[in-house]
Amino acid sequence: MKENEKICIIDDDEIYIFLIKKSLSAMGINNEVISYLNGSDALEELMQFKNNNQELPGIILLDINMPIMDGWEFLTEFRKLNSTNTKKIPIYIVSSSIANEDFEKSKTFPEILDYLSKPVELETLETILNF
């Protein structure tokens, strides 16, 4: 991904966000990281980006189980927000859930590139960021 693109993390686990940021730093990835504790907060800010003609993030790492607005609801709303955008933003589900129901549901969203189970290995993180 390009250096000027933002990495968006949406997860209610603050420690996980801290650790991802630390991992990115350790890998020498200096892209701006924007993080949100639920889908609603993320959606609100991404909406503002769009309204202000600011660039949307280059990648989204999305958790499923979050308060207020979960990952699935975020995806539905974000699809509306991003429908006019020609650039398709890659989205990865990063979750602790191993429920088959969640795996299957993720397949119904074409914008999801992969379903990653926590903890995400550094190598995996590197691979998805170097697309």
Place this chain on the structure above:
Amino acid sequence: MKSLHLNKQYSSDDDLFQNKSDLQLKLDQQIPICLDDLSNESDFSIQNHEQLLHSILNFLPVPLIITRQKNGQIVMISQGVENILQIKKAAIIGNNIDEIIADKTEFSKILLLLDAKGKIQNEEICIRNVHGVNISCLVSIETFISNGECFYINAFTNISEKKLLEDAIQNSEDNLRTVFENTEVGYILFDQFQYIVSYNRPASLFAIKEFNKEIHIGTNFSTYFPEIMREYLTNIIAPVLKGKITSFERFIIHNGEHHWYYVKFSPVFNKDYLVAGFIMSMENITDRKKNEIELNKSLNLVTEQNKKLLNFSYIVSHNLRSHASNMISILNFLEKEKSENEKAGLLIHLKKVSQLLNETLYNLNEVVSIQKNLNTTLERLNLFDYINQAISVLNKEINSKNVLVNNQVPNDITINYNPAYLESILLNFLSNSIKYASPERLPIINFNTIQKNNAIELFISDNGIGIDISKYHDRLFGMYKTFHGNKDARGIGLFITKNQIDAMGGKVEVFSEVNVGTTFKITFS
């Protein structure tokens, strides 16, 4: 033609044998023997007539015995007697007729009857052949006088085969009747016009037990059922009268109990394969049905438990995995980290993760203990008192937000419940209503109950900020699910509460409208 009347009193043998009229011997109604009036048309002597009689008897296949009235001595027999008794004429002439009668008492009765009536027609008697085999016969006896002595003409008809057949049919009928009467299935046979032709005892008991009516042959099918069922039953019988078998399971509520029956209508065809009626069978399957219902309940329970267990395993896995993966990542960084400051920062995070893990384990343990303590400490609890107790515990929060709480539950309602669970459930719902009170109006929380069948429904209503049920209904009672962004919300209260209600065999429902309020309905079974 003239008839020879065997009951006529003739004065002598000569009178008998010199009768100049046409003779017609009706020795047995089944085989009339005609003798021409020989005197007019030929010159047969009396002697000839006697010879003729002997010839006839020698030829006659009908068993016929002439005996003396005074002592029962056999004087003449027909060929038929030799055949039936399997004995030669010489061996029987001169013997007493009693020797061939198997049932002497019965024969004595017949002779008494003969004395009274002068003749006997087709009385049943059993004779015995030379081999001691009993032969059922019909006997007809006529008297005649010859030379001043009274004789009997005993004509026998062998009915032993017919009798055997009748006995076999009777036995078969008896056996069938025994089965028919002793089966546990009620059977009623109807003709094509739906009138009762026959029924068995269980059918009779069924009618008395379920409809308080006795079954009567010749009555119509519809008269045994309530008016409202008749059209329904007519529709059931219609295809049966067209030759189709119909069956179904139905229950009858009697004294509050469900009595299940398997009812079957089978057409009965005549020899032309046309429906001549139908058989209605009724089998009481209440026990089987009860077992089936219990089995289904168990199956549903097991399925539900399995579903819960799987769901719980996902929750456990998800929550432990989150913390475990964070711990691994922190430890990996700690291993590589050289800066003491950074290490100290990582340790703070590790401590936080371990605290969260501990909290998660505590919560999971609480859920497990709900299932584990299912049958412990059930007590009769006064709902009104417990609500007041919850209000009292949360008095500080209620006052700080100026909440008006109305306990409108009648003070005599009691439920059989675990006290700790009831306390926890009421505190949870009440604290939620306080927590999510609308800042735009005076918060009001009402507690009401409705008694429905054997259950009590408790309604906890507030005029708070409400929740978008269409969005959150599926997740409302999930673990660690929060919806309002409230800092205090941990997403565990409703999850624990629902588990407690479920564990006690009740249920919880929610009705809510954003910015209007929320009502939780708890059913205590």
